[in-house]
Every structure is written in C-alpha cells, then in structure tokens.
Amino acid sequence: MTQEALIEQLAAIVGADKVRTDDDSLQTFGTDWTKIYDPKPSAIVFPKTTEQVRDIVLLANKHALALVPSGGRTGLSAGAVAANGEIVVAFDYMNQISDFNAVDRTVKCGAGVITEQLQTFAEEQELFYPVDFASSGSSQLGGNISTNAGGIKVIRWGMTRDWVAGLTVVTGTGEVLNLNKDLLKNNTGYDLRQLFIGGEGTLGFITEATMRLTRAPKNLNVLVLGVPELDDIMKVLHQFQAAMDLTAFEFFSDKALQKVLARGDVPAPFESSTDYYALIEFEALTETELDTAMTLFEQCLENGWVADGVISQSETQAANLWRLREDISETISEWTPYKNDISVVVSKVPPFLRDIDDIVTREYPDFEIIWFGHIGDGNLHLNILKPDELAKEEFFQRCNKVSQWVFETVEKYQGSVSAEHGVGMTKKPYLQYSRSAAELAYMKAVKAVFDPNNVMNPGKLIDL
Ligand SMILES: O=C(O)CC[C@@H](O)C(=O)O
Ligand SMILES: [Zn+2]
Numbered sequence: 001m002t003q004e005a006l007i008e009q010l011a012a013i014v015g016a017d018k019v020r021t022d023d024d025s026l027q028t029f030g031t032d033w034t035k036i037y038d039p040k041p042s043a044i045v046f047p048k049t050t051e052q053v054r055d056i057v058l059l060a061n062k063h064a065l066a067l068v069p070s071g072g073r074t075g076l077s078a079g080a081v082a083a084n085g086e087i088v089v090a091f092d093y094m095n096q097i098s099d100f101n102a103v104d105r106t107v108k109c110g111a112g113v114i115t116e117q118l119q120t121f122a123e124e125q126e127l128f129y130p131v132d133f134a135s136s137g138s139s140q141l142g143g144n145i146s147t148n149a150g151g152i153k154v155i156r157w158g159m160t161r162d163w164v165a166g167l168t169v170v171t172g173t174g175e176v177l178n179l180n181k182d183l184l185k186n187n188t189g190y191d192l193r194q195l196f197i198g199g200e201g202t203l204g205f206i207t208e209a210t211m212r213l214t215r216a217p218k219n220l221n222v223l224v225l226g227v228p229e230l231d232d233i234m235k236v237l238h239q240f241q242a243a244m245d246l247t248a249f250e251f252f253s254d255k256a257l258q259k260v261l262a263r264g265d266v267p268a269p270f271e272s273s274t275d276y277y278a279l280i281e282f283e284a285l286t287e288t289e290l291d292t293a294m295t296l297f298e299q300c301l302e303n304g305w306v307a308d309g310v311i312s313q314s315e316t317q318a319a320n321l322w323r324l325r326e327d328i329s330e331t332i333s334e335w336t337p338y339k340n341d342i343s344v345v346v347s348k349v350p351p352f353l354r355d356i357d358d359i360v361t362r363e364y365p366d367f368e369i370i371w372f373g374h375i376g377d378g379n380l381h382l383n384i385l386k387p388d389e390l391a392k393e394e395f396f397q398r399c400n401k402v403s404q405w406v407f408e409t410v411e412k413y414q415g416s417v418s419a420e421h422g423v424g425m426t427k428k429p430y431l432q433y434s435r436s437a438a439e440l441a442y443m444k445a446v447k448a449v450f451d452p453n454n455v456m457n458p459g460k461l462i463d464l
Contacts, residue, residue: 001063003042010045010087013055018046018093029090030068030082032075034426035336036396041068041082048093050168050176050207056089057205058174060455068457069201071143072114074135076339079147079200079424079460086458091142094207097121105213106165106182111142111206118211128216130157134326142206148198150420152326155376156247159420161197163212169196171204172451182210195446200422201457203450217247217283222318223293225300225309226274227251230357231350232305233278237376239305240280240296244289248281249376256328256372263331266323272308278375279325281318328372335385336392337370338399339426342410343419346378352413353380356406360384363402379419382406407433423461431462 001009003021010019020029021043030039047053060067066086073080082088091112099108105127109118115129115136122129131144133151143149145167149160157163166182179193180186196206227233233251240246254275261268269277284290293311300306312318344352353371360369364384373381386395407417411433418427418434431440443462450456454464 001065006063006065006087007043009059010043010056013059014045014047014052018048020044020046029070029073029088032073032078032080033333034076034078034081034424035333036426037078037081037083039082040085041088042085044070044088044090046090046093050170053089053170053205053207054174054176056087057170057172057455060087061172061174061453064453065455066458067205067455069142069146069205071112071140071146072135072138073143074139075143075147075424076341076421077147077418077424077426079422079457080143081425084459089205091140091207094142095140099210100125104165104182106210107213108208108210109141110208111140111145113141115139115141115144122213123216125213126216127213129163129211129213131160131163134329141209141211145197145206145209146199146201147422148420150374150377150379152248152250152322152374154374154379154420155249156245157214161194164193164197164209165212166210167193167196167206168208169204169206172453172456175204177204195450198422200424200461202447202461204456219284220247220281220318221284221290221293222312222321223280223282223297223309224269224321224324225278225280225297226270226272226307227276227278227305228274228307229305230276230353233276233375234346234350235303235305236278236280236300237346239300240282240293241376243296244282244292246280246282246376248279250279250325250373251375252277252279252325252328252372253370255368256332256370257324259331259370260324260327263327265327266320269310269321269324270308274307276371277324278306279321281322325372328370329381332370332383332385335368336395337383337385338396339421340382340384340403340406341373341379341419341421342382342406342415342417343377343379344410344413344415346376348413348415349375349378349380352409352415355409355413356380356382359405359409360402363405364398374420377419378415403430410434425460428459428461428463 030041094110095112368385
C-alpha cells in the first residue's frame with residue numbers, strides 16, 4: 001500500500017485530524033525514554049474508541065502492516081519504539097474516567113488515562129490508587145498494564161497486575177474481548193486478562209481497564225538512613241519488617257545521591273555521607289508506630305549498620321526525602337545510561353548484589369556505576385553512565401558484552417532480567433536467562449494464537 005493510500009485508510013477510520021505524519025509527531029510518538037533506537041514510524045494514529053482500534057487492527061491484518069502502541073512513552077526497554085516504519089497507535093484521546101463504583105471500589109479508565117489522573121480521581125473519592133513511580137505525571141494506564149509497572153510502593157501494595165479488575169482488549173485478529181467482567185472471584189478457567197497484563201501489546205492492545213482502588217494511607221512518615229555497608233541494608237530491612245508494616249523500602253548509593261544533590265533542587269538528608277542509603281516509609285496511625293520506628297532506628301545505630309539518619313517532620317520534608325530517591329532516574333538520564341532492572345527473591349539480595357557489583361566494578365573500571373532501586377522487593381536498578389568522550393554505539397557495545405556475565409549471575413540466582421521495566425527490544429536477547437526454552441516455546445505459541453499475522457508490536461518481547 002502506498003503511504004498516501006495508508007493515510008487515507010487510517011483517516012477513514014479515525015478522521016483526518018487524528019492521523020499525523022509531520023516530522024515532529026513521528027519523532028515524538030515513535031519512541032520512548034530508552035534513547036537507543038532512532039524512531040522511524042510511517043504514521044501516528046489517534047483512535048478514540050475500541051471500535052476504531054479494532055478497525056485499525058483489521059486494516060493492519062489485511063495489508064500486513066505493523067502496529068506499535070504508544071502511551072506516555074516513559075518505558076525504559078524500547079517496548080513502544082517504532083523504528084521500522086510501523087504505524088503508532090497513540091491512546092492520548094482515550095483518556096476518560098467513568099463508571100466509578102463506591103461499593104466495588106472500582107473505576108473504568110480508558111487506556112490513555114494518565115496515572116496521576118487516576119490517583120487524583122481516587123483522592124477525590126477519598127480513596128487511593130497505590131501504584132506510583134516518578135513518571136506518574138505522564139505514564140498512561142494502558143502502558144502501565146502492558147508492562148505490569150511496579151514502582152516505589154510494591155512492598156505494600158503490589159504491582160499494576162494486582163489492581164486490574166477487568167480489561168477490554170483488541171486482539172491481533174481484531175477480536176474485542178471483555179476480560180474478567182471486573183469480578184473479584186471468577187474461577188472459570190484460564191484468566192486471559194493476565195496474558196495481556198505484561199504482554200507489551202504483543203497479543204493485542206488494551207483499550208479500557210477497570211481499576212481497583214483502596215483505602216488511602218494516613219500519616220506517612222519517611223526515614224532516610226545512612227548505611228556504610230551494602231550488606232547491612234538487608235539487615236535493616238529485616239529488623240524493620242519484623243516489627244512493622246512498611247509502605248516502601250528503597251535504596252540508593254552515595255554516587256546517585258550526589259548527582260541529585262548537584263542539581264540543587266533538594267537539600268542533603270544529613271551532613272555525614274555513607275556509601276549507601278535506605279529510604280523507609282511507614283504509616284503511623286498512632287504514636288506507637290513512630291515510637292517503634294525510633295526504637296528500631298536506635299537498634300540499627302547500636303548494631304553499627306546505620307551511621308546517621310533523619311525522619312520527616314512534615315509532609316514537605318517527606319516529599320523532599322522522597323525526591324532524593326525519585327529524582328535519580330531523570331537526573332542520570334543526561335549520561336545516556338545503560339540500564340539494568342534485575343531482581344531476585346529478597347533473601348538472596350546480599351550475595352547477588354555483591355556478585356554483580358564485583359563483575360561491574362571489574363569490567364567497567366572507567367565507567368561510573370549507579371546503584372539504586374526497590375531493594376525491599378529484591379529489585380535493583382543498575383545504571384552504567386556513558387563517559388562524555390565515548391560514542392553511544394561503542395558504549396552500548398561494551399555494556400552488552402558485560403551484560404552476558406550480569407545475566408549469567410541473574411540465572412545462577414534464579415532471578416529476572418527485567419523486574420518491572422518489561423522486555424521490549426532491549427531485554428529480548430536475554431530472555432533465556434530468565435525463562436526456560438519450554439516456557440519460551442509456549443510464549444511463542446500463545447503469540448501465534450492471538451496475533452497470527454504478527455501485526456501487534458512485532459519485534460518486542462518475543463518473536464514469532
Ligand atoms: O532509571 C532506572 O533505571 C529506574 C527507573 C525507575 O524504575 C525507578 O525506580 O526510578
Ligand atoms: Zn524502579
């Protein structure tokens with residue numbers, strides 16, 4: 001099909017004003033935050049309804065076109081990159097929130113609803129949508145669900161998967177499915193909803209989701225502790241978790257902190273510095289929780305695990321302490337980092353981290369290495385920063401070589417090569433370190449059932 005005919009056919013489905021081919025739009029909507037691949041889509045289309053998405057998918061099947069879904073484009077694994085002339089299906093206009101049900105504590109959201117929009121809506125109902133991350137202001141629910149996004153509160157409230165009551169999807173054959181009917185209990189066989197959560201748009205596109213809401217936490221307190229030894233962070237976690245429920249347990253290195261502080265937006269947590277820091281958040285419904293936290297802090301000091309610490313005295317201070325952790329990713333993006341988002345079960349974190357740290361410090365003596373992440377979930381973010389003088393291609397080539405050893409260690413510890421960022425294109429070559437050959441064969445077979453003509457986000461997650 002000629003480009004002209006393609007635009008005409010797309011315009012017939014969504015209207016001429018909802019198809020864009022100008023260079024600016026192609027560059028913007030053709031990529032995500034990965035910065036590795038150059039965007040090269042052939043058109044951007046903005047459907048407004050599930051039926052329009054279905055018609056786009058049918059058109060793609062008829063003419064062997066490739067479709068890439070696009071949400072807030074905050075992904076870090078190139079899951080929403082169109083680098084091969086694909087048509088980008090952008091969900092920005094499908095951003096309605098409707099059908100709030102106070103009894104069921106559910107609400108219907110278009111795929112293009114922004115995470116923060118749902119969080120604010122929940123607050124207005126005196127409820128809470130707990131999945132949260134630094135990109136909440138721009139990430140969209142369709143993308144969150146397609147990557148099963150995690151974030152900073154997983155230790156208490158779980159991943160996006162845990163909040164999806166029902167889904168409307170358009171499969172790769174153009175079938176519209178309403179999955180799970182928002183039921184809490186539904187044991188009628190295979191839960192197809194779960195295949196689309198974390199499916200990265202490779203089986204079909206999510207157009208609507210019913211999301212669950214919950215009670216809002218009260219009086220959240222934030223504690224930042226300076227921890228000289230990496231291993232001791234896990235001892236601190238264990239000590240706190242044995243005595244109280246935490247809403248977050250994060251960590252970051254001094255190198256990460258120094259980068260954030262250098263921007264001058266937030267003050268240092270305290271005067272002394274240690275190699276690592278733990279950020280702990282907990283709900284204090286009464287004074288008792290605060291007293292418990294203070295006692296635990298003192299015990300950690302006495303045990304020599306912690307050298308210094310601060311507890312938030314106001315919401316502003318709590319927000320500033322959070323920024324020390326939450327601003328890291330955006331701050332270091334200036335160095336075109338090579339990203340790893342790896343996980344193991346929590347009990348294996350200390351030896352796993354030591355092994356990986358040995359590999360990267362040995363193999364990258366001239367590179368800056370930044371550790372941070374959701375250590376309470378066993379999820380570590382390892383970012384290698386590109387030296388200014390090194391070309392992007394050479395830098396990524398050197399990183400790819402070391403990746404193999406990193407992922408062999410992930411495999412040895414039975415961990416995951418992608419904890420919460422998804423697979424996309426960047427982690428696809430390494431999937432076999434986390435998934436067995438038999439699993440991969442089943443995944444391929446599932447892809448073939450839902451998308452036999454390989455029109456849905458081809459080249460991502462798994463190849464047909
Ligand atoms: O940039 C990263 O490596 C992690 C981004 C995000 O998952 C975070 O936890 O801040
Ligand atoms: Zn993260």
